Amino acid sequence: MNAPRLTKNPFHVLGVPPSVDRMEAERAGQKLLALIDLGHASTAEHASPIGPRPLSGDDVRLALSALRDPTTRVMAEAAYLPPAPAPKAEPPIEWAAIAARLSRRRPFFP
Amino acid sequence: MGSDRRPAVTEAAIFPVGFVGLLALYLLRGFYENHRQHTESGRPRGKGGSADTPTDGAVPLFAIVRLGLLMVALCIGAVDLRTTSAVATLGGLAALGAISAVALFPSWAMELLAVRRGRSQLAWIATRFLAPWWSRIDPEHWSGLQAARAALRQTSPSQRTRNYLGRGLGWKRPLRSATQLVGRGLAFAAVGKLAEARTVLGAATRLLPSPGRAGAIRLARGWLIADSGARGDWADVLRRCRDTAASPEDAAIGDIVAAELGIPHGGVSLEPDELLWRPSTWWLRHRAAAARAQQPTEPAPRPSQSGDPHLDALATHAWLITLPPHHRTQAAFSLHTGRWLAARATGGAAIGRRIATLGARTEPAAVFDAVEEGLILDLVELFDRDDDGAYPAGLGASAPAERARERVATERIEAYVAQCEALSGSGTKMSQLNAWLRWGEARTAWERVSRIASRHERTSALQETNGTVCSFAVDRCNEHEEFLLSWDVFRWLESVSVAHDITTDLALFRSNRQVTE
Numbered sequence: 001m002n003a004p005r006l007t008k009n010p011f012h013v014l015g016v017p018p019s020v021d022r023m024e025a026e027r028a029g030q031k032l033l034a035l036i037d038l039g040h041a042s043t044a045e046h047a048s049p050i051g052p053r054p055l056s057g058d059d060v061r062l063a064l065s066a067l068r069d070p071t072t073r074v075m076a077e078a079a080y081l082p083p084a085p086a087p088k089a090e091p092p093i094e095w096a097a098i099a100a101r102l103s104r105r106r107p108f109f110p
Numbered sequence: 111m112g113s114d115r116r117p118a119v120t121e122a123a124i125f126p127v128g129f130v131g132l133l134a135l136y137l138l139r140g141f142y143e144n145h146r147q148h149t150e151s152g153r154p155r156g157k158g159g160s161a162d163t164p165t166d167g168a169v170p171l172f173a174i175v176r177l178g179l180l181m182v183a184l185c186i187g188a189v190d191l192r193t194t195s196a197v198a199t200l201g202g203l204a205a206l207g208a209i210s211a212v213a214l215f216p217s218w219a220m221e222l223l224a225v226r227r228g229r230s231q232l233a234w235i236a237t238r239f240l241a242p243w244w245s246r247i248d249p250e251h252w253s254g255l256q257a258a259r260a261a262l263r264q265t266s267p268s269q270r271t272r273n274y275l276g277r278g279l280g281w282k283r284p285l286r287s288a289t290q291l292v293g294r295g296l297a298f299a300a301v302g303k304l305a306e307a308r309t310v311l312g313a314a315t316r317l318l319p320s321p322g323r324a325g326a327i328r329l330a331r332g333w334l335i336a337d338s339g340a341r342g343d344w345a346d347v348l349r350r351c352r353d354t355a356a357s358p359e360d361a362a363i364g365d366i367v368a369a370e371l372g373i374p375h376g377g378v379s380l381e382p383d384e385l386l387w388r389p390s391t392w393w394l395r396h397r398a399a400a401a402r403a404q405q406p407t408e409p410a411p412r413p414s415q416s417g418d419p420h421l422d423a424l425a426t427h428a429w430l431i432t433l434p435p436h437h438r439t440q441a442a443f444s445l446h447t448g449r450w451l452a453a454r455a456t457g458g459a460a461i462g463r464r465i466a467t468l469g470a471r472t473e474p475a476a477v478f479d480a481v482e483e484g485l486i487l488d489l490v491e492l493f494d495r496d497d498d499g500a501y502p503a504g505l506g507a508s509a510p511a512e513r514a515r516e517r518v519a520t521e522r523i524e525a526y527v528a529q530c531e532a533l534s535g536s537g538t539k540m541s542q543l544n545a546w547l548r549w550g551e552a553r554t555a556w557e558r559v560s561r562i563a564s565r566h567e568r569t570s571a572l573q574e575t576n577g578t579v580c581s582f583a584v585d586r587c588n589e590h591e592e593f594l595l596s597w598d599v600f601r602w603l604e605s606v607s608v609a610h611d612i613t614t615d616l617a618l619f620r621s622n623r624q625v626t627e
Contacts, residue, residue, distance in 0.1 A: 003483035006428060049428040070470035075480045078461055081424040 004072075004079035010063035011080050012048045013055065018077045022067065029064040033057055047083035225256055228263035230271050255293035255326060261300035262333075272301050286594050288314055288323035291546065292330045299333060306547060308337065313550035315355075317598055328357050335360060344371055345435065345498035412445065420460070423453035427485055430511075431492050435499030443502040447509040450485070454478050482510055489514035493562065501562050519563040523571045526555040530575040533582040542592055545582075549595060552579070553602070569610045576603055576615060580622075587626055597626040 004010070011018050014028045035043045036057045045052040046059075066072040212219040216236075224233035237253035261267050261275055275297040295310035311330040317323060331350060338346035344367055350356065351364025410432065413425040426449045430442055461474040489511055493501065502511040529552040540548065560568060583599035586592040600623035607616045 003480050003487055005484045006424065006431075006488055049424070050432045070468040071472045074461070074464050074468055074470045074472065075477050077464060078420070078457075078477050079424070079481045079484055081421065081428060084428075 004066075004076045006079060006081060007048055007050060007053055008059065009048070009080055010066045010073075010076045012053075012083055013046050013059050013063040014067075015046060018080050025067045026064065029060050029067075032060050036060065049081040049084050051084055220256070225260045226263060228260050230257040230260040230264075230267075230274055233257045233260040234274075251287050251290040251293055252326075255289055255296060255329070258293050258296035258300055259329070262296060264300070267300055275300060286592075287326075288317050288594070289326040291317075291594070292326040294543065295330060296333065299337075304337065308334065309547050309550040309554070310543075312554065313546055313598075315350075315353075316553060316602075317594075318601060327355070328360075331356065331360060335363060339367075345496075349498070412442075419449065419455075420453040420457040423449040426450075427488065431488050433499075435496040438496070438499030440500060440503065443500075443505060443509070443511045446511055447502075447505050450482070450510060451508065454482075485510045486514045486517070490517055493518045497558070497561060503564070515562060519559070519567055522555070522559045523563060523567060526552065526559050526571060527575055529555045530578045534578045542586075542590060542595075545586055545590075545592065545595060549582075549599065556606075565610065569612065572606055572610055572612055573614065576607065576612070579603060580615065580619065583622070587622075593626045597623060600626060 011020075014025060014032060016025055016028045020028070032043060036055070043055060046055040066076055220233065220236045223229070224236055234253045234257035237256045258275060261271050264271065267275075291310060291314045295307050295314060298304070298310060299307035311334055314330040315327055315334065317327065331353075335347055335350050338344075338350065347367050348364055351360045351367070353360075356364070410429060413422065413429050415422050416425075423446075426446050430438070430446045433442060457478070458474040461477050465472060465474065465477070493514060501515050502509065505512045507513070529548070533548050533552060559571060563571070579599060580603060583596045583603075586599075587596035600619050604616065604619040604623055607613070607619060
C-alpha cells in the first residue's frame with residue numbers, strides 16, 4: 001500500500017488543489033518537470049501543511065503517477081490539508097559565523 | 111670614607127639548595143610510585159588492587175616536607191642576595207617568585223604551562239613524576255589523560271604527537287581505571303576519531319561515580335557536552351547537564367542553554383553570570399542563541415474545530431508533528447487520537463461518494479487505512495528525529511500514535527538485540543578497546559530502547575539478552591582480566607534486573623559484581 005503522506009501529498013507536490021481534473025494536474029506536473037530541468041529557483045521546494053519541503057523531479061513523477069490512478073487519487077484527496085502560509089522572511093542571524101570566528105576548531109573543556 | 115662599597119655580585123647569589131633538594135624528592139617519589147605500580151600491575155584486582163582506589167601514599171607528610179624545603183630555599187636566597195643593583199635584585203626576586211609558584215602550585219603550573227599550551231609530552235612527563243605529590247589517584251594513567259588533554263588543545267596535532275598518543279601511553283595494558291578509559295577517549299578526540307571518542311567517553315560517564323573516578327568522569331562529561339554543543343544537539347547537552355551526576359558547572363551550562371532555547375527548566379542551580387567570562391560558555395550561549403533563532407519558542411496553538419472532523423484530524427496531525435519536543439505531551443497525543451477516531455467514524459459517507467465519482471476500486475475503510483498508515487509513517491519519522499519529547503502511553507491499539515510508538519520500539523529493541531549478539535559473536539578475539547566500544551554501543555542502544563519501550567517490552571528484551579551479556583562479561587573477566595569492564599556490565603545487569611523485577615540470574619549478577627569490584 002502506497003500510503004499518502006501529509007508531507008508528500010501529490011497535490012502539494014504539484015501545487016494544485018484537489019478540485020483539479022486529471023488533465024489540469026497533468027499539465028501542472030509537466031510544467032513543473034520542465035522548470036526543474038531548467039533549474040529554476042522556484043522549484044526547489046513545495047508548500048505543505050508543515051512548511052516548505054524539498055522537491056525533486058522524482059517527487060513530481062510519483063505525484064503524477066498517483067493522480068492518474070483513481071484509487072490512489074482518492075487516497076491523496078483524503079489525506080489533503082491546505083498548505084500552511086509561507087513564513088515571513090527574516091534576515092538570518094550570523095551567529096554561526098561569529099561563533100566560528102571566536103571558537104576553536106574542536107570543542108574544548110568548559 | 112668611601113671605598114668600602116661592595117661590588118655588585120649577582121652571579122651565584124641565589125643558590126637554590128632547597129629547590130634542588132625539592133626536585134630530587136619529587137623525582138624520587140615519582141620513581142617510587144612508578145615502581146610500586148609496575149610491581150602491582152600483574153596482580154588481579156581485589157581488595158586494594160583497583161586503580162580507581164586512592165593509594166595510601168604519605169601525601170600530607172610530603173607536602174609538609176615540600177613547604178619546609180621551600181622556606182629553607184627562601185631563607186638561603188634572602189641571605190645570599192648580596193647585590194647593590196636594584197635591577198638585579200628585582201630580577202632575582204622575580205625568578206625566586208616564579209620558581210616558588212611552580213613549587214607551591216605544581217598542578218596549576220602544569221595545567222598552564224603544559225596542558226593549555228598543548229605540550230603533550232611535557233604534560234605526560236610532569237604528571238607522571240609530579241602527580242604523586244598532589245594526587246593519590248592513579249597518577250600513572252592520569253599522565254596519559256593529561257597528555258591527551260594537551261593534544262586536544264593543538265589545532266592540528268602533529269604526526270609526532272599522534273604517534274606519541276598511539277604508542278607511548280601504554281595502550282596495550284589492560285584497562286583498569288576510569289582515568290585510563292577517559293585518557294583513551296580524549297586521545298581519540300585529539301586525533302579526530304570523534305565517533306570512537308563519544309563511545310568511549312560515554313562509557314566512562316556511565317560508570318558509577320566514586321571519589322577515585324570523579325575527576326576523570328567530570329572531564330569526560332565536559333568533553334561530551336562541548337561536543338554535543340558543537341554539533342548543535344541541544345537535547346543531548348540538556349540531557350547530560352541535567353544528569354544527577356553532573357557537576358554544578360555542567361548544570362549551570364544546562365541552565366544557560368535551556369534559558370536561551372526557551373525550554374522550561376526546574377530552577378537555576380548557579381548564577382549564570384559567574385560563568386559568562388569563560389570563552390567556552392560564551393560560545394555555548396551564542397550557539398544556543400543561533401539555534402533559538404531557527405526554531406519557534408512558542409508552539410502554535412492547538413487547532414480549533416472547523417466542523418469537518420476529517421480536516422480537523424489532519425490539522426491536528428500537522429500541529430502535532432511540528433510541535434517542539436518539550437511541548438509534545440500526552441494531552442497532545444490524546445487530542446490527535448480522539449480527532450482521528452472521530453474522523454474515521456463520521457467520514458465514511460463522503461469518502462464513499464468520492465470513490466463513486468472517480469470510479470475507484472476501493473472501499474472507504476481501505477482509504478482510511480491508507481491515510482492512517484501515512485499518519486503513522488509521519489509519527490515514526492518524528493519519534494526517530496526528536497527523541498527528547500514524550501511518547502504516547504495508554505492510548506489503545508487503535509491510536510496511530512501508539513502504533514507508531516510500537517514500531518519504533520520494536521526497531522530499537524531489534525537493534526539492541528543485534529548489539530548484544532555482536533558482543534558474544536566476536537568471542538575472545540575482540541581487543542579490549544573494541545570490547546569497550548561494543549559495550550558502549552550496546553548501552554546506547556538500550557538507552558534508546560528505554561526512552562520509548564513499555565515496561566513489558568523492556569522486560570522481554572532483557573530476558574532475551576541478559577544471558578548473552580553476562581557471558582560477555584564473564585569472558586572479558588576470565589580471559590582478559592578486564593575487571594573494570596566486567597564490573598560495569600555486572601552492575602548494569604543487576605540494576606536493570608532489579609528495576610524490571612527479573613529474578614533469573616540476579617544472584618549470579620550480584621555475586622559476579624562483588625567478585626570484580
